[in-house]
Amino acid sequence: MPRFPGPVESRLPAVGTTIFTVMSRLAAEHGAINLSQGFPDFPADPALFELVSKHMRAGSNQYAPMAGAAPLREALVRKAEAGLGTAYDPEHEITVTAGATQAIYTAVTALVRPGDEVIVFEPVYDSYAPAIELAGATVVRARLRPPEWRPDWAEVRRLVTPRTRMVMINSPHNPTGGSWAAEDLDALAALTRGTGIVVVSDEVYEHLVFDGRRHESCARHPELRDRSVVIGSFGKTFHVTGWKVGWALAPRELMAEFRKVHQFVVFTVNTPVQLALAEFLEDPARYLSLPDFYQRKRDLLRAGLAASRFELLPCHGTYFQLAAYGRISDEPDAVLAERLTREVGVATIPVSAFYDTPPAGQRLLRFCFAKKEETLARACERLAKV
Numbered sequence: 195m196p197r198f199p200g201p202v203e204s205r206l207p208a209v210g211t212t213i214f215t216v217m218s219r220l221a222a223e224h225g226a227i228n229l230s231q232g233f234p235d236f237p238a239d240p241a242l243f244e245l246v247s248k249h250m251r252a253g254s255n256q257y258a259p260m261a262g263a264a265p266l267r268e269a270l271v272r273k274a275e276a277g278l279g280t281a282y283d284p285e286h287e288i289t290v291t292a293g294a295t296q297a298i299y300t301a302v303t304a305l306v307r308p309g310d311e312v313i314v315f316e317p318v319y320d321s322y323a324p325a326i327e328l329a330g331a332t333v334v335r336a337r338l339r340p341p342e343w344r345p346d347w348a349e350v351r352r353l354v355t356p357r358t359r360m361v362m363i364n365s366p367h368n369p370t371g372g373s374w375a376a377e378d379l380d381a382l383a384a385l386t387r388g389t390g391i392v393v394v395s396d397e398v399y400e401h402l403v404f405d406g407r408r409h410e411s412c413a414r415h416p417e418l419r420d421r422s423v424v425i426g427s428f429g430k431t432f433h434v435t436g437w438k439v440g441w442a443l444a445p446r447e448l449m450a451e452f453r454k455v456h457q458f459v460v461f462t463v464n465t466p467v468q469l470a471l472a473e474f475l476e477d478p479a480r481y482l483s484l485p486d487f488y489q490r491k492r493d494l495l496r497a498g499l500a501a502s503r504f505e506l507l508p509c510h511g512t513y514f515q516l517a518a519y520g521r522i523s524d525e526p527d528a529v530l531a532e533r534l535t536r537e538v539g540v541a542t543i544p545v546s547a548f549y550d551t552p553p554a555g556q557r558l559l560r561f562c563f564a565k566k567e568e569t570l571a572r573a574c575e576r577l578a579k580v
């Protein structure tokens with residue numbers, strides 16, 4: 195086997211295969227029900243597939259404009275205006291991206307400089323810290339605290355320094371299912387007032403909010419709108435995580451820098467899918483029905499586990515449910531997650547994977563409930579016996 199003739203100095207020495215890949219692989223190996231990685235096991239609306247096919251056949255198969263196909267940018271801006279009451283300019287304030295992950299990476303690369311500090315909230319989605327480290331900046335970690343998983347703003351204030359360049363937030367929140375209140379955004383606005391701090395607001399679960407709650411978007415907030423890159427993803431909204439199409443909204447000055455990087459990371463996103471999504475968005479019921487759709491699944495999972503020894507934490511949004519297992523075992527969560535996959539036939543995600551240094555004694559697993567009702571019922575049956 196030929197080998198590279200020299201040392202390879204990793205830019206990300208601490209990064210290995212993500213826990214999501216590891217658990218999904220283990221689930222497949224053991225034929226376990228996969229409640230680990232966050233993707234639906236049910237199909238998207240066939241009307242969406244028809245639209246993609248229509249645009250392919252009609253010849254829309256060459257590069258779309260760098261910022262995104264105009265009909266999709268316009269449809270997304272109309273959606274933001276209708277849903278959040280906020281106007282964005284489709285020419286200068288939105289870019290269609292290859293999923294939220296690329297939008298996150300691009301925002302950090304474009305707006306963070308070596309030596310800067312970026313505040314994130316643990317448990318934190320796994321792509322944020324590597325993006326910050328690759329930009330030569332320092333990850334500064336605040337903690338969200340159970341059971342509501344909202345920030346302690348006094349702690350966050352202590353973490354802000356003259357080098358703080360960005361705050362990255364995510365609500366509704368993966369992995370906890372928590373969601374921030376309007377007061378949290380007010381606190382963030384107060385904290386950043388008079389500074390050049392940019393907020394990256396990962397809102398990929400914007401439509402997955404339950405019990406009549408309103409999604410508090412940075413795009414809606416009168417002050418934060420002007421300093422935020424607000425990120426969304428069709429993967430979550432239309433049950434097509436494999437399509438990897440998302441978007442970023444930001445004021446013109448930030449978006450101009452974002453696009454400078456975007457054009458060399460991906461240049462543009464696949465054309466027929468963009469045009470299909472633009473048409474599919476014409477019927478708002480397609481995303482406004484999501485809270486009811488997923489709330490039913492959440493309630494099924496919770497009811498199915500009510501008599502189990504797992505203790506369920508509140509879940510206000512996303513398609514993730516956290517469960518404490520202190521009554522079941524003393525094992526570290528990664529050990530238990532592996533054992534449940536092998537012995538019980540249900541794969542989950544250990545919440546410690548979302549921390550640099552997990553809180554001592556925290557015993558939590560994450561279940562994904564973006565699954566068919568029969569999948570959830572079978573999983574609950576197995577988990578109830580643990």
Ligand SMILES: Cc1ncc(COP(=O)(O)O)c(C=O)c1O
Pocket residue numbers: 232292293294295296319364368396398426427428429435438439440
């Ligand atoms: C909080 C959060 N941000 C970003 C992403 C990535 O989204 P995409 O698949 O559109 O890149 C995910 C996917 O699980 C997520 O949970």
